[in-house]
Amino acid sequence: xxxxxxxxxxxxxxxxxxxxxxxxxxxxxxxxxxxxxxxxxxxxxxxxxxxxxxxxxxxxxxxxxxxxxxxxxxxxxxxxxxxxxxxxxxxxxxxxxxxxxxxxxxxxxxxxxxxxxxxxxxxxxxxxxxxxxxxxxxxxxxxxxxxxxxxxxxxxxxxxxxxxxxxxxxxxxxxxxxxxxxxxxxxxxxxxxxxxxxxxxxxxxxxxxxxxxxxxxxxxxxxxxxxxxxxxxxxxxxxxxxxxxxxxxxxxxxxxxxxxxxxxxxxxxxxxxxxxxxxxxxxxxxxxxxxxxxxxxxxxxxxxxxxxxxxx
Amino acid sequence: xxxxxxxxxxxxxxxxxxxxxxxxxxxxxxxxxxxxxxxxxxxxxxxxxxxxxxxxxxxxxxxxxxx
Numbered sequence: 001x002x003x004x005x006x007x008x009x010x011x012x013x014x015x016x017x018x019x020x021x022x023x024x025x026x027x028x029x030x031x032x033x034x035x036x037x038x039x040x041x042x043x044x045x046x047x048x049x050x051x052x053x054x055x056x057x058x059x060x061x062x063x064x065x066x067x068x069x070x071x072x073x074x075x076x077x078x079x080x081x082x083x084x085x086x087x088x089x090x091x092x093x094x095x096x097x098x099x100x101x102x103x104x105x106x107x108x109x110x111x112x113x114x115x116x117x118x119x120x121x122x123x124x125x126x127x128x129x130x131x132x133x134x135x136x137x138x139x140x141x142x143x144x145x146x147x148x149x150x151x152x153x154x155x156x157x158x159x160x161x162x163x164x165x166x167x168x169x170x171x172x173x174x175x176x177x178x179x180x181x182x183x184x185x186x187x188x189x190x191x192x193x194x195x196x197x198x199x200x201x202x203x204x205x206x207x208x209x210x211x212x213x214x215x216x217x218x219x220x221x222x223x224x225x226x227x228x229x230x231x232x233x234x235x236x237x238x239x240x241x242x243x244x245x246x247x248x249x250x251x252x253x254x255x256x257x258x259x260x261x262x263x264x265x266x267x268x269x270x271x272x273x274x275x276x277x278x279x280x281x282x283x284x285x286x287x288x289x290x291x292x293x294x295x296x297x298x299x300x301x302x303x304x305x306x307x308x309x310x311x312x
Numbered sequence: 313x314x315x316x317x318x319x320x321x322x323x324x325x326x327x328x329x330x331x332x333x334x335x336x337x338x339x340x341x342x343x344x345x346x347x348x349x350x351x352x353x354x355x356x357x358x359x360x361x362x363x364x365x366x367x368x369x370x371x372x373x374x375x376x377x378x379x
Contacts, residue, residue, distance in 0.1 A: 121324075170341055
């Protein structure tokens with residue numbers, strides 16, 4: 001005669017198969033749960049890995065070699081982790097950008113055919129289009145992360161915004177420069193007040209205003225708040241800008257989609273456009289991550305992990 | 313290939329100034345940004361190095377205000 005509780009104990013160790021009525025939790029009978037339950041279980045299981053730092057060793061929350069001093073500030077461990085992550089990711093994005101830019105230049109000058117009617121200047125469009133797209137994308141990311149930093153008070157988010165803004169301004173400048181060089185042989189002038197050109201110029205000024213506001217305020221938390229408010233306003237402004245471009249274009253006539261039709265037609269044009277876009281996006285990410293490291297060091301220069309002898 | 317000779321390639325059908333101007337300036341701007349990034353990183357590391365020499369090895373917060 002076995003001990004009365006034996007079956008109950010051994011069901012957990014696997015020696016005896018548990019009875020059906022003993023299977024209750026998701027882990028024991030996942031098939032009995034509906035799909036939303038499964039998804040929710042997955043989210044709950046992953047959430048500590050997504051939210052927390054996976055590594056507590058050599059974190060800023062670890063005890064320093066000489067013991068914790070009264071003058072040590074208590075710091076959250078996130079920024080050191082992101083400093084390391086950015087340092088690991090940036091070279092990958094940088095090399096991807098370099099290789100795909102070489103491939104894209106080969107495609108632009110060797111694979112893309114000569115336009116029989118309009119000549120060779122359509123090859124400018126292969127860098128103008130991607131630069132414009134990436135500048136708008138960077139504007140969305142900059143304003144979005146600044147606004148997110150304002151709402152959630154995550155300093156990393158505001159730091160990311162200030163790291164993205166100069167790269168965005170650089171892409172807006174490249175887009176304006178290339179479209180000016182494209183417009184000279186096509187329109188005969190360097191600049192017209194076309195809807196797309198004007199909105200790209202406005203985008204450059206928005207980036208410059210963002211950087212100027214950031215740099216004009218010495219106190220970092222106040223600068224975060226100010227740029228966050230500017231980011232919220234900028235997020236509202238972007239759809240208005242988009243709609244105004246469409247309305248303006250429909251009134252004035254299609255001057256600019258000419259460029260898109262010329263350059264992006266055909267499989268070769270599409271592949272070239274996409275390769276250049278991937279290259280510029282990887283470059284933007286690499287530059288922004290590298291600048292994020294510098295920004296973290298500048299703003300966390302009093303943190304314990306920064307003041308160590310051996311910086312990661 | 314679209315071109316028969318190098319001179320035709322550089323001339324770019326009469327639009328060489330515009331095409332090469334666009335691509336060269338894009339490259340120059342990118343190189344400038346990379347250079348500025350390298351310089352700023354070197355500057356902040358030198359700045360932090362001076363602070364590290366002032367501070368004791370225990371990681372206390374001597375030097376600099378704590379904003």
